[in-house]
Amino acid sequence: MDERKYAQVVVERPVRNGGVFTYAVPPALVETVVPGVRVAVPLGAQVVTGFVLDVSADCPPGIKTREIIRVLEGKPIPAALLTLAGWLSSRYLCTLLDALAAVSGPAPKGGRRRETEWLWPRGDAGEILAAIEELKAPAQARALSVLAAQPGMTRQALMREAGVSASVVAALIRKGLVISEKVSRRREPYEDVALDPTPPPLLTPEQEGAFSEIDKAIAAGRPEIFFLHGVTGSGKTEVYLRAVAAALSAGRQAIVLVPEIALAHQMVLQFKARFGNQVAVTHSALVPAERHDAWERVRAGEAGVVLGARSAVFAPTARLGLIVVDEEHEPAYKQEQSPRYHAREVALARARLEGAVAVLGSATPALESVARCLSGRYRQLRLSSRVDGRPMPAVRVVDLREEFRAGTVSLFSNFLVARVREKIRQREQVLLFLNRKGFAAFVLCQACGHVIRCPNCDIALSYHRPDTLFCHYCYYRARYRPRCPRCGDERLGWFGAGTQRVEEEARALFPEARIARMDAETTARRGSHAALLDAFKRGEIDILIGTQMIAKGLDVPGVTLVGVLNADTTLLLPDFRAAERTFQLLYQVAGRAGRGPLPGEVVIQSHCPEHYAVRYSARQDFFSFARRELALRQRFGYPPYAALVRVVFSGETEEKVVREATAFGAAAREIVGGEEVLGPAPCPFGKLKGFYRWHIILKGKSGRAVRDACREVLTSFLCRRGSGVRLSVDVDPVSIL
Numbered sequence: 001m002d003e004r005k006y007a008q009v010v011v012e013r014p015v016r017n018g019g020v021f022t023y024a025v026p027p028a029l030v031e032t033v034v035p036g037v038r039v040a041v042p043l044g045a046q047v048v049t050g051f052v053l054d055v056s057a058d059c060p061p062g063i064k065t066r067e068i069i070r071v072l073e074g075k076p077i078p079a080a081l082l083t084l085a086g087w088l089s090s091r092y093l094c095t096l097l098d099a100l101a102a103v104s105g106p107a108p109k110g111g112r113r114r115e116t117e118w119l120w121p122r123g124d125a126g127e128i129l130a131a132i133e134e135l136k137a138p139a140q141a142r143a144l145s146v147l148a149a150q151p152g153m154t155r156q157a158l159m160r161e162a163g164v165s166a167s168v169v170a171a172l173i174r175k176g177l178v179i180s181e182k183v184s185r186r187r188e189p190y191e192d193v194a195l196d197p198t199p200p201p202l203l204t205p206e207q208e209g210a211f212s213e214i215d216k217a218i219a220a221g222r223p224e225i226f227f228l229h230g231v232t233g234s235g236k237t238e239v240y241l242r243a244v245a246a247a248l249s250a251g252r253q254a255i256v257l258v259p260e261i262a263l264a265h266q267m268v269l270q271f272k273a274r275f276g277n278q279v280a281v282t283h284s285a286l287v288p289a290e291r292h293d294a295w296e297r298v299r300a301g302e303a304g305v306v307l308g309a310r311s312a313v314f315a316p317t318a319r320l321g322l323i324v325v326d327e328e329h330e331p332a333y334k335q336e337q338s339p340r341y342h343a344r345e346v347a348l349a350r351a352r353l354e355g356a357v358a359v360l361g362s363a364t365p366a367l368e369s370v371a372r373c374l375s376g377r378y379r380q381l382r383l384s385s386r387v388d389g390r391p392m393p394a395v396r397v398v399d400l401r402e403e404f405r406a407g408t409v410s411l412f413s414n415f416l417v418a419r420v421r422e423k424i425r426q427r428e429q430v431l432l433f434l435n436r437k438g439f440a441a442f443v444l445c446q447a448c449g450h451v452i453r454c455p456n457c458d459i460a461l462s463y464h465r466p467d468t469l470f471c472h473y474c475y476y477r478a479r480y481r482p483r484c485p486r487c488g489d490e491r492l493g494w495f496g497a498g499t500q501r502v503e504e505e506a507r508a509l510f511p512e513a514r515i516a517r518m519d520a521e522t523t524a525r526r527g528s529h530a531a532l533l534d535a536f537k538r539g540e541i542d543i544l545i546g547t548q549m550i551a552k553g554l555d556v557p558g559v560t561l562v563g564v565l566n567a568d569t570t571l572l573l574p575d576f577r578a579a580e581r582t583f584q585l586l587y588q589v590a591g592r593a594g595r596g597p598l599p600g601e602v603v604i605q606s607h608c609p610e611h612y613a614v615r616y617s618a619r620q621d622f623f624s625f626a627r628r629e630l631a632l633r634q635r636f637g638y639p640p641y642a643a644l645v646r647v648v649f650s651g652e653t654e655e656k657v658v659r660e661a662t663a664f665g666a667a668a669r670e671i672v673g674g675e676e677v678l679g680p681a682p683c684p685f686g687k688l689k690g691f692y693r694w695h696i697i698l699k700g701k702s703g704r705a706v707r708d709a710c711r712e713v714l715t716s717f718l719c720r721r722g723s724g725v726r727l728s729v730d731v732d733p734v735s736i737l
């Protein structure tokens with residue numbers, strides 16, 4: 001009898017049939033070849049690596065098997081995550097290999113542990129000043145004075161800020177005026193934050209009610225899904241903290257997901273203060289080797305809590321008891337490369353596989369989640385009021401059409417200017433929000449707020465030179481005329497402004513205020529987002545101007561006024577979620593006001609004040625918004641009443657891209673029965689990095705139906721060789737750009 005073992009191996013090489021082969025396990029490797037390990041195997045004339053999926057005594061009949069060569073370094077992928085990879089590949093139509101790569105976590109040798117160099121000026125302030133004066137070379141003097149103002153810069157930062165070459169810095173070090181310090185950043189970035197183990201606050205009755213339900217499920221080991229729907233400032237974080245503590249005391253581990261770890265500064269501090277070194281933060285600043293270390297702490301059970309962005313959902317916890325998904329509606333949970341998974345969906349699949357409790361939280365739930373609450377799949381827990389009975393902010397909408405007619409050219413309406421002045425006089429803080437997720441090619445009438453939409457899809461039409469308007473979903477086309485079809489104004493078309501212009505205008509309007517701007521540029525240059533936030537929280541800044549970065553999560557009690565300069569840009573995105581995104585943003589940003597003892601107020605400037613997304617966000621009325629939006633989704637056949645798969649074709653020659661997309665569309669129309677095929681149409685970002693992009697949208701009644709249909713088309717359709725056209729598949733796309 002053949003005692004040999006055989007392993008199913010997915011090879012790391014794109015192979016047509018999915019790339020799973022059977023290999024014999026040589027006797028010497030019987031102990032180490034287990035499911036989830038990486039191995040080297042022969043393939044044709046080459047040696048390739050792969051993952052072992054399964055080991056058994058079954059030898060496939062009639063096939064001559066070759067032997068596994070060796071087992072590679074690294075811990076095997078845990079069984080639960082292997083199963084999850086299988087789920088990922090069928091749910092997101094990606095290769096098993098891509099799915100395995102996602103769940104396998106950082107490779108042990110993925111780059112060296114970081115060593116960063118810091119530079120310090122030598123001596124006290126007087127000595128440094130004297131040295132600057134004595135230096136003959138102006139470039140050296142400039143570099144030293146820049147460093148004196150910001151000690152601890154890296155060499156690159158200093159060169160950039162002072163505008164000097166590497167030799168200038170080297171000369172300063174040689175002269176002993178600058179000290180170079182190598183810092184090994186093996187440590188976790190949050191390791192040395194001052195831990196202030198404040199005792200947990202007494203829960204409010206609503207928090208208590210929500211927590212006790214979660215607590216019961218954890219104690220009973222009952223894998224329920226909870227949806228914590230709490231208004232802004234209602235204390236959702238405290239409920240997560242208690243739930244995590246409950247999981248830990250039940251001897252289980254917890255994963256807490258946030259949309260972007262860099263924007264979750266305040267939350268990280270709270271978790272560190274409560275759980276100390278039991279928390280592993282998977283920060284985007286970590287190099288792979290550091291992430292690997294964090295993963296090992298989790299695997300070994302040293303870290304009971306993992307806090308991180310979407311990829312933390314694959315943390316190798318051995319005893320998972322709880323997964324929390326904060327701000328579950330955030331599009332950042334969607335991975336935009338293969339596997340194009342949504343971390344919320346993965347979290348739910350994983351919780352189900354491992355018998356863990358899931359808690360999803362938001363003040364503005366995704367419409368998909370609303371539908372699941374209604375169907376009973378999620379158990380809803382409500383926090384309907386703010387902590388300490390603080391009132392929700394009062395919101396006033398300013399009609400920009402009237403300002404336009406009155407000839408206002410400023411980004412600030414007269415009303416907003418007056419409110420900001422008043423707050424500055426009272427020494428309160430102001431947040432100014434610029435909704436920049438704009439899309440240049442939209443068409444809006446500045447006089448009446450009219451937007452031209454596709455009659456089939458209800459999507460804002462895009463303008464294309466010289467005189468075309470078209471729909472990015474179904475490719476409906478119409479002639480563009482500068483004359484507004486509603487009010488007859490001749491100036492149809494409008495383009496947004498940047499944060500810099502807002503800052504300039506604000507400085508001119510409010511000269512006595514201390515103003516700071518927070519966007520990608522300023523947070524890259526002046527150190528960190530966190531430092532700016534801390535300064536704002538300490539009251540060192542009167543007016544903070546920012547984009548989407550400041551809209552969420554911010555908890556600064558001194559803010560009593562939030563001004564939204566342009567409510568509408570997200571409304572004009574060619575996306576069926578445009579209204580939802582706008583509502584969420586406005587509601588969330590309004591929620592930053594009045595989180596302290598003083599009540600908050602909000603001013604929203606809009607060209608379409610009668611739009612339901614603007615109106616309901618101004619009333620902070622989520623349920624009315626959801627009802628209205630769900631009705632529209634049902635009418636036009638969008639999620640949660642239908643499922644979408646988007647297939648993008650890209651290549652350097654537009655003609656070929658269109659040809660392949662058209663051929664795919666034809667194949668899809670033949671194969672799919674009840675499903676709808678939209679397009680091909682140009683993607684809203686029709687050209688990215690020199691690649692032309694067109695897409696086709698498959699629409700179906702259920703996710704399974706549309707995925708099956710797409711899978712079938714994909715097995716019969718291959719882009720022509722030599723066409724140079726790439727095809728990528730996005731199941732449940734969150735953005736159609």
Ligand SMILES: Nc1ncnc2c1ncn2[C@@H]1O[C@H](COP(=O)(O)OP(=O)(O)OP(=O)(O)O)[C@@H](O)[C@H]1O
Pocket residue numbers: 201202203204207230231232233234235236237238362363387552553554555591
């Ligand atoms: N039980 C409590 N007693 C006193 N203060 C509390 C309590 N729970 C939470 N807080 C405080 O209330 C504020 C708001 O809480 P938190 O930031 O968790 O709100 P949230 O529901 O997450 O809001 P958002 O959705 O706007 O981010 C925080 O400053 C928090 O420390």
Ligand SMILES: [Zn+2]
Pocket residue numbers: 445446447448449450484485486487488489
């Ligand atoms: Zn008009």
Ligand SMILES: [Zn+2]
Pocket residue numbers: 454455456457458459471472473474475476
């Ligand atoms: Zn259309």
